[in-house]
Each structure stands twice: as C-alpha cells, then as structure tokens.
Amino acid sequence: MNITDVARAAGVSIATVSRAFGSPEKVTDETRAHIEAVAKKLGYIPNSSARVLRTRRSNVLGVVLPTLINPVFAECLEGIARAAHTRGYSILPITTDYQIDAEARAVNLFIASNVDGVLLVVSNPAQSAALDNLKARHIPYVLAYNAHDAHPCVSVDSEAAVAEVVSWLVGKGHRRIAMVAGHLSASDRAQRRHRGYLKAMASHDIAPCDLIEVPFMDASVEIIGRHLTREQPPSALFCSNDLLAIRSIRAAHDAGLKVPEDVSIVGFDGIELGMDLTPRLTTIVQPNREMGRVCVTLLADGLAAGTPLTQAASRTLAHTLRLGESAAPFTDPN
Amino acid sequence: MNITDVARAAGVSIATVSRAFGSPEKVTDETRAHIEAVAKKLGYIPNSSARVLRTRRSNVLGVVLPTLINPVFAECLEGIARAAHTRGYSILPITTDYQIDAEARAVNLFIASNVDGVLLVVSNPAQSAALDNLKARHIPYVLAYNAHDAHPCVSVDSEAAVAEVVSWLVGKGHRRIAMVAGHLSASDRAQRRHRGYLKAMASHDIAPCDLIEVPFMDASVEIIGRHLTREQPPSALFCSNDLLAIRSIRAAHDAGLKVPEDVSIVGFDGIELGMDLTPRLTTIVQPNREMGRVCVTLLADGLAAGTPLTQAASRTLAHTLRLGESAAPFTDPN
C-alpha cells in the first residue's frame, strides 16, 4: 500500500497524490477529495522514511532526559509533548539514567533518525560529547534545567531560588540547616543548588553544615536518618530535589521525629504530587511543563526562521517558593 | 556525510561500506577496520531513514501509554526501554492522556514510521480502532495492563488482587469499605478492579458502598473528603490506584482524620514512591518494570521467530500485597 497504489486506484499520477497530502492547495478540491477518499478506503498512510529521506526533514525532535521515574522530568516531558504536538512535531524521547555515555548514544541515534532538533537535560553541559556532536553538525538544540554560558538553556535561577528558601528558614529561626543531595558529580543542577546553599548560608553569617550526600537512592532513607539522629542534628533539611525531601520525611519519621515540629524539610522542583502529600511539601517550584514548552518553542521558532539557536536564546523562567506543611518555625527542643 | 563519501574516502564501493556496517562478517577484517577508521574520522552515521526504506525494518517499537505523570506507567516504560535496548530496539513512546482518538493517531504515526511492533496500554481493548488497525496490517502488538480474550495481553489478575486486599481489610474488622476510582469509563482497568471489589464484598456477604467516582484529578481531594465526613463514613478506602490513595490520605487529613487510626487507605499499583511515603502505602504491587520487560520480550521473540503474536501469548504476572502503614485493624470510633 504505497503512493503508486493510491495513484493507480485514483486514476492520477503519484505526484498528484503526493501533493494532495503534502500541499493540498496545489490540487483541485475535487481531485483532492477524490484522492483522500481512495486513500482512506485503501488505508494508505504515507511512508515517513521515504519522505524524510527525500526532504531531509523529519518533523521530529529528539529529547534526552535523565529518567522518568523522577516526576520532574515526566512533567517536563508532558509539556514538551503537548507543545511539540501543537507545532506539528513528534518527539523521540530517550532516558539516560544519568549515564553520560547514554547521552552521546542518544544523540547518535537522533542523527541517524534525521531529527530536526534536540532538547536535552545533560549531566554536565561544560563538557559533553553529545553537545559537541550536535554543534559540529549544526543541529539545533536547547538544554533544559542546565545552565551554561556557551549553550542555549532554559532554566530557573537556582542560586536565587535556594537563597530564597534558605532565607525563609533562617527567618523562621533555623540555624542548623543541612543540605541533602545525590552525588554532586552526577549533575550540574545539584552543584548549582549546593553553591546556592553555601552562598545563602554565608550571606546570613551562618556556618554551613556538612553536605549530606546520598549516593544511591535505595540507601537514602537510612543515610539521612543517621544525620538526623547525630549529636546536634540539623533543625532543617534543604533537599536538592523533592524525591529526596519525601525520603527525608520518611527518615525523620523512622527516627521518631515529627515533621515539621521536630525538623523542617524543604525540597526543590515542585513536583505536582508534592501538593497532595501529607504533609504538603514546602518546596521551590520550577515550572516544569512550561520549561518543556519553552524549549520546544525556541526550537520550533528557530527551525521555522532557519536561524541557528545560540546561547543568546537562553531563558530564565520564574520559580516560586511554595509554602507547604513540611517546614515550620524553629522550636528549641530543650 | 553519507555512504558515498565514506566509500570514496576509503577507496572502496558503497556496497562494501554498507557491508562493513550491516554484516561485518562479509568483509575482510582488514577492510572493515579501514572503513571503520575512515567512517569514524568523518563522523559518519548511517541514515536510518534510507535503511528503513530499503529494508522495511526499523528496529523500533511503538509504545502507547496513557500518561507518564502516573508513575506506574513511567516505571513500566523504564522496563520497556531497558529491555528494548538490550534487544537492539529503540522505542517511540506516545502518551494519550486517556484520549481514545490519540491511540489511533499514535498507531497511524507508528505505521508511517514503519515500527516493527507496538506495545499499548489502551482504554478499552474490546473496542479499539487502534488495535483493529494493527491487526489489519499484521503488525505485531501486545497490550499491557489491559486484559482481553481477543488480544495478547500482559497483566495481573486484578480481580484476585482486589479480593486479596479487600479480604485483608475484612479480616481486620472493616465492614464499611468504599472504593475510590476515576471515571470507570476511562479504562477497563478501573472497571475490572471495581468488579473485583463488588465480588469480594459479596463473597464476604457485605453490602458494597457506593462507588466514590472522581472525574477530575484536581477535585479528587475535595470529593473524597466529602465522603469521609458523611454520615456513617467508610472505615476503609480501597483506591483504584496509588495516586488516588495518596489523595485520599490527604483528604482524610483535611477532614481531621488520622490514617490509619481513623480510616484505613489502600491503593493499587505499587508505585515505588509508595514505600517512601509516610505513612507507607498499603497497596497491591504490580511488577511494573517487569510488565514492560515481558511485553518487549514477547514482541521481540515473535519478531525474531516471524510468528504472529496472538492472544495465546498472553501472560498473567504475579502481584503481591504490600502491607504498609496506611491501613490498620478497624477500631470502633465509639
């Protein structure tokens, strides 16, 4: 079932069939209707491999994300999918599970697939074979959540956001505020947030606590628990993401501590689920869906205009501090 | 940068380059190494549109899921992605947001893309244009989470699972057990679970409560709350999925009820997050990743064997009841 079959059945040339589908305005309403009817009866669907091969355009955007288990990226992907669909693009999403070489593999697949543009969340934009490859081939790309001078990025001002939430905690009387993060080396996001934490603490003339680094998600509850039960435990935990905040709440509970009475816990990301949790998560909200939407817009507009996308296209989106129930004013346990 | 460039640079014919990539054994080790070196230097990546057009094989599996916001499907997709990668397939995932016509559109896209097989979670397998289309074109497909006689399906025994958790509640003294679900019409899963609930209640000679139907996720907390504060409120809530269970916990809290002391709440799905919540979710665990893996295996094996996939290939995977902290023995409030 191909264009030739349809042409024969409709009694027209393949060129006319092609036009009826690709540029309907170049064909009489009558013949177009006829061809559509015939095509429908035959169940004809144009072969996109052939079309892509011929036109060198796929109307596909490649998407590289760390994981979909973290709802942040699932939400972002929903935003991407919706915006892409609106603009006539399909998406080809790949998850890397935080493996850097998977980023490069994904990009190779995208190149083979003739994607028109790529949207990525990478580990380290400063040093990325995947990005080098895209740049060398002049394939338009945008980074989401990452922030780097040399690349077009859509992100929030992490340092400012962290400063905001840390200042809020300080304003509520907290002094022993510890930060919880995954491996800092796994993402520039965690590093930025950590830097924000250090700066914020310094700006309030408070000594930062040692970073609570959680190398494996499985062990996180246990590790956080150890820090909550040590001598002079923190009265507040700033978690690098909401998933860690959820686990911190669990760890507190296991340690016999009440949240927020005994320990305040704040997150970062603003996953939608956080609003339905008990206690509601206090967190920095990033506009995750919007983030995806803006990336697609940048890509699609650049593609439409034929202008290459550069770092100048970068956008910083607004974040908000969502006050939930997982953080409260400091109360002296003594 | 195409096969011709590489051939020229390597001083061989394009056929030899093609073989060096596609069937290395048909080429001398020496020439293969030479071609690989040249190709690498040139950054050559074979154009898959051309390959697919020529071979009519894409090594791509289409995947249709309702949404990735529900972690059940995100987890399943992780299983799919991993298994697909292992077997040399890429995946092309599409989310429908529970819109039936989006299922059909996705399948059309898959056909245009020459996918080798399709994995779906549909709304209603009994009546699905998407499935009809796949069947008519002899494209191998498997359903996940759905269960239907006429299609190859990978699922758990929902009715048995629901019976298990309801019996557990009854065994703990609960009698007023209500079920919470989204629109029943939106998925056969919810319908099956509801049927399981009715049967289980009947088997214990307990009158079922009216179904608490939650049409929109946004309003769910409020709606569930109304049911918890009515005259003779249920002492236990069986939720059709974990996301609803989380919202039910929220609703209970808002109504001034303690979970599980005042009301027991159980879910269905076994999302990984449930284990880290406070209280830990009591729920029926489906092997979500495994589900994805099995689907891919079925598809890939069928493709390798060249045998069409039929309902005979269906698999029922084992579920488990995970006892968390959100459900406890019934205590009379008086």
Next chain:
DNA sequence: CTGTTAGCGCTTTCAA
C-alpha cells in the same frame, strides 16, 4: 492543475 522523472541513502541481488 497535473504528469514525468531524477534522486534522497541505503541494501541486496548478481556478476566478477
């Protein structure tokens, strides 16, 4: 407005 035709990059006979 419609038809003819070349060719996108690749795989695969068929011959050498």
Next chain:
DNA sequence: TTGAAAGCGCTAACAG
C-alpha cells in the same frame, strides 16, 4: 571478497 546497479516510497523541479 568486492563492485555495479536496481529500487525501496516519496518529493520537487520541470514541462506541459
């Protein structure tokens, strides 16, 4: 083992 050449389905000149 390698090369020459046909052709997968489609689009876009170009001609009429």
